[in-house]
Amino acid sequence: MIYQVNADISASSAPKTADTGMKLGNLEFYTSLEQAAQLASDNNKMLFVYLRSETCGWCKKFESESFRDDNITSLLSKNFILLTIDIYKQKDIATEMGVRGTPNSIFYDASGKEILRIPGYVDKVTFLQDIQKLTDGTPLHLQI
Amino acid sequence: MDKKKKLILGSAVIGIVILYLAYTSFAGSVTYYKSIEDVLAEGDSAYGQYIHVAGNVANGTSTWVPETRTLTFTMADNNYTMDVKYVGDKPGTFQEDVDVDVAGIYTKDKVFIADKLLFKCPSKYEEGLDDQAQ
Numbered sequence: 686m687i688y689q690v691n692a693d694i695s696a697s698s699a700p701k702t703a704d705t706g707m708k709l710g711n712l713e714f715y716t717s718l719e720q721a722a723q724l725a726s727d728n729n730k731m732l733f734v735y736l737r738s739e740t741c742g743w744c745k746k747f748e749s750e751s752f753r754d755d756n757i758t759s760l761l762s763k764n765f766i767l768l769t770i771d772i773y774k775q776k777d778i779a780t781e782m783g784v785r786g787t788p789n790s791i792f793y794d795a796s797g798k799e800i801l802r803i804p805g806y807v808d809k810v811t812f813l814q815d816i817q818k819l820t821d822g823t824p825l826h827l828q829i
Numbered sequence: 830m831d832k833k834k835k836l837i838l839g840s841a842v843i844g845i846v847i848l849y850l851a852y853t854s855f856a857g858s859v860t861y862y863k864s865i866e867d868v869l870a871e872g873d874s875a876y877g878q879y880i881h882v883a884g885n886v887a888n889g890t891s892t893w894v895p896e897t898r899t900l901t902f903t904m905a906d907n908n909y910t911m912d913v914k915y916v917g918d919k920p921g922t923f924q925e926d927v928d929v930d931v932a933g934i935y936t937k938d939k940v941f942i943a944d945k946l947l948f949k950c951p952s953k954y955e956e957g958l959d960d961q962a963q
Binding site: 738740741742743744746772779783784785786787788789803804805806807 | 929950
């Protein structure tokens with residue numbers, strides 16, 4: 686397991702978090718990196734890490750738009766293991782992932798390699814286009 | 830050629846350059862995230878790379894020209910500033926004094942030509958200001 690950005694996230698010294706799960710919009714997310722990463726590896730699925738905080742207005746806007754969109758929720762549920770990280774409650778993980786600001790969406794392939802990062806709010810059309818490229822095999826040359 | 834046509838042609842050329850540089854820069858799917866200070870410190874080597882830079886939209890610096898769909902503003906971070914130009918539909922969420930991540934290229938004209946603007950809330954956990962987070 687790699688889950689590597691600037692450091693080996695899976696080997697993080699961050700506190701282990703009991704996974705009680707969290708619902709955002711119409712999606713259920715894991716909250717434990719260890720559990721979500723293991724599931725992604727075991728099931729050969731991509732991992733979507735969504736970093737947020739309870740006090741982030743852009744996060745709430747993004748969640749109310751994208752995580753309630755049927756096309757987006759369907760694509761995410763089918764193709765990804767979903768993990769959300771609260772950057773204040775799980776700050777060690779956020780730091781190791783090099784996150785400055787929220788919302789921040791990071792996608793990893795099943796081997797743990799980062800394949801896309803969206804470091805801020807995007808509208809649901811843009812977000813849908815990005816995840817469609819990940820799921821239909823479109824080269825990521827223009828992924829930003 | 831009148832001024833309006835020149836502006837439109839200029840915008841189109843900038844758009845084509847950005848698409849080309851984005852394509853060539855992303856051949857390896859590598860994305861670089863830099864601070865304004867980093868970019869300015871790199872000097873000539875900073876030009877032409879497709880990168881992400883984060884900062885705050887400085888108050889009173891933004892202008893929008895609808896005819897050319899051009900948005901310009903100054904981005905600030907830790908007392909360093911960078912002029913940004915974005916050509917495209919003006920994001921409905923754009924406003925001054927917000928944190929923004931811009932994606933694009935830094936040019937020899939000392940202007941960052943952005944093709945994506947992403948808005949975000951600042952994280953303050955690095956500064957130990959958890960309770961004051963926005």
